[in-house]
Amino acid sequence: MxxxxxxxxxxxxxxxxxxxxxxxxxxxxxxxxxxxxxxxxxxxxxxxxxxxxxxxxxxxxxxxxxxxxxxxxxxxxxGDPDVDSAIRDQLDQGITLSLPHRLEMELSERLVRLIPCAEMTRFGKNGSDATTAAVRLARAHTGRDRIAVAGYHGWHDWYIGTTSRHLGVPQAVRDLSVSFPFNDADALVPLLQQGDLAAVVLEPAGATAPAPGFLQRLRELCDHHGAVLVFDEIITGFRIGLGGAQAHYGVTPDLAAFGKAMGNGMPISAIVGRADIMALMEDVFVSGTFGGELLSLAAAIATIDKLERQQxxxxxxxxxxxxxxxxxxxxxxxxxxxxxxxxxxxxxxxxxxxxxxxxxxxxxxxxxxxxxxxxxxxxxxxxxxxxxxxxxxxxxxxxxxxxxxxxxxxxxxxxxxxxxxxxxxxxxxxxxxx
Ligand SMILES: Cc1ncc(COP(=O)(O)O)c(C=O)c1O
Known part of the structure; x- marks a missing residue:
């Protein structure tokens, strides 16, 4: 042969x-x-x-x-035994019910305890749900439209329009997002000075660690210019530490997106952040049929508890x-x-x-x-x-x-x-x- x-x-x-x-x-x-x-x-x-x-x-x-x-x-x-048995136990009680469930609070309270910026939470299924929710909240909070990005933030128009894979994204949407280089806070200054930036969205760490003072400087710049600082912790979350990069580097954003490792493979993500911004979701429409799906909530609780218990x-x-x-x-x-x-x-x-x-x-x-x-x-x-x-x-x-x-x-x-x-x-x- x-x-x-x-x-x-x-x-x-x-x-x-x-x-x-x-x-x-x-x-x-x-x-x-x-x-x-x-x-x-x-x-x-x-x-x-x-x-x-x-x-x-x-x-x-x-x-x-x-x-x-x-x-x-x-x-x-x-096939982690603790997570899988939490999923099996919940399976006997129902997957997606018709009213909210206690597990939503149980997971929310854990995130609020562990993540510095988390005063309130809302769940989604993908990282993209959470990053897009952050962008919509930031626009509602500031009354501004433009977004600055650094990293990868999912498949939705506002972000993917900034990449070479932008086919199908309207030019008008592409014009609202601009990317800036990680670890270069100075590059953001002219963008912020234009006064129309709703949010600075970035992966706070990844292929490269943030340079000393970089995240702190972003915090100060966003405060000074009235933009919302969003950490995309879809990868850093639960890996760099249980409180994410924000706890590790000691810089607290206004909003943050978590996902991936949160449920050891079950589809769950979360947007978390400042109560005054998160509470806008009383009116801002961030809502899905499966946000309270219980197998993923049970898996996330079991995952986070084990991560914490065994460090x-x-x-x-x-x-x-x-x-x-x-x-x-x-x-x-x-x-x-x-x-x-x-x-x-x-x-x-x-x-x-x-x-x-x-x-x-x-x-x-x-x-x-x-x-x-x-x-x-x-x-x-x-x-x-x-x-x-x-x-x-x-x-x-x-x-x-x-x-x-x-x-x-x-x-x-x-x-x-x-x-x-x-x-x-x-x-x-x-x-x-x-
Ligand atoms: C940093 C980061 N943000 C957002 C996303 C989007 O998450 P999802 O693919 O679950 O929508 C990803 C996915 O790889 C990611 O790595």
Whole structure:
């Protein structure tokens, strides 16, 4: 059997499902970042079947150590017993009822206790629900229309219109949002001076930590110019610490959006913030059929309680520091440290690729190809969950796999045709905002 036959055999079920899904599902995926665009299609799994702890199994029966974690909702692990039993218990009592339920308060009170800016809360299903609610509230509060953004804030018009994926967003809407560079408060000054900025919306930390004084300066600028400061804590929330980046860096925004890790995989998000602004929701229309869906509320309460009880954010941070240092040590050993580095604090070590012997699009494809070939599902970062820390064997398995992966990548880079080592179509970036 030829090498390419072996490969199409290895992913036969994935490839067949891809063909079938493509007939009725645009992109054959619900999510850009989970689609075939992100992998060396033809030489990668495209569909998963099941998950447990920190492992996933693809539809062809191959098992991977998962460092994607569904794009970060999983913080405890797949099938966490405490969260799953809370969901099962609630299932017996009903999923979506006809009037509000006690669990709404129970979760709300936890967020108010843990998150500095949270005086009131409202739940949604996606991060985009929460960031869009923040923007509408900020516009209602200030009577202004324009929004400044830094980071990624979801798929809705007001934000996605600022990116290269703005097809379908009216120009009139695009004109109301402007992006500014993270860690450059001076860039905001002329925008704020125009006097029509309703909100400054940013990821308070991410690929890069905020420079000393940056968040504080934004706080002062927003106060001075009457704009609402919104932290998008969809990723930082519950990972950087239970109170989010705002507690960690000691700067309190007016509003903040939380989601992802909040329910260990269940669809739930929250907009939280100052009572006087949040109370505008008595009139401002932020309202959905599933805001009080009970399986997600029960999951979020169980997740947050466990994170707090076992001080899990600190454990994940420590684990991430170890993993980043070990990965960078291996890159050094294989002579790759100029082109492959993990950077950032341990709560979310991010992969940085530099153009070296090949452009970074080829490098990212080579790296992802070798990761899946060696049993790691790894994209742009070490996304961590409690299950990764359960035994040293998981750490060791990761380090041993990375050593072999880096050896293959080094070998490809030293060859006369690195791109020729790709066994499928290269990765196609969705866009780059971070
Ligand atoms: C920082 C940030 N904000 C907002 C969102 C949007 O969240 P969702 O995809 O749940 O709508 C995301 C999603 O990746 C995100 O990373």
């Amino acid at each position: 030829s090498a390419s036959d072996q490969l199409s055999n290895r992913f036969a079920q994935s490839n067949a499902l891809f063909e079938r899904a493509s007939r009725t599902i645009p992109l054959a995926s619900q999510t850009f970042s989970k689609s075939h665009l992100q992998w060396v299609a033809g030489a990668a799994p495209l569909f998963l079947e099941s998950a447990a702890g920190c492992h996933v199994t693809d539809v062809d029966g191959h098992r991977y150590l998962d460092y994607v974690l569904g794009l970060l909702p999983i913080i405890l692990g797949y 899990i954010p600190q454990r994940l941070w420590h684990h991430g520091d170890r993993l980043r240092n070990a990965a960078n040590g291996l890159a050094e050993k294989r002579g790759l440290s100029d082109v492959i580095t993990f950077k950032g604090d341990g709560w979310w070590p991010r992969l940085h690729l530099a153009n070296g012997p090949v452009e970074s699009a080829t490098l990212v494809s080579l790296l992802r190809q070798e990761c899946t070939a060696h049993g790691l599902l790894l994209a742009s970062s070490f996304n961590l969950c409690l299950a990764h820390t359960a035994t040293d064997a998981i750490f060791d398995e990761t380090v041993q796999a990375l050593d072999r992966i880096y050896a293959e990548v080094r070998d490809a880079l030293e060859s006369s045709d690195p791109a020729g080592r790709l066994r499928g179509r290269p990765v196609q970036p969705v866009f780059s905002v971070r």
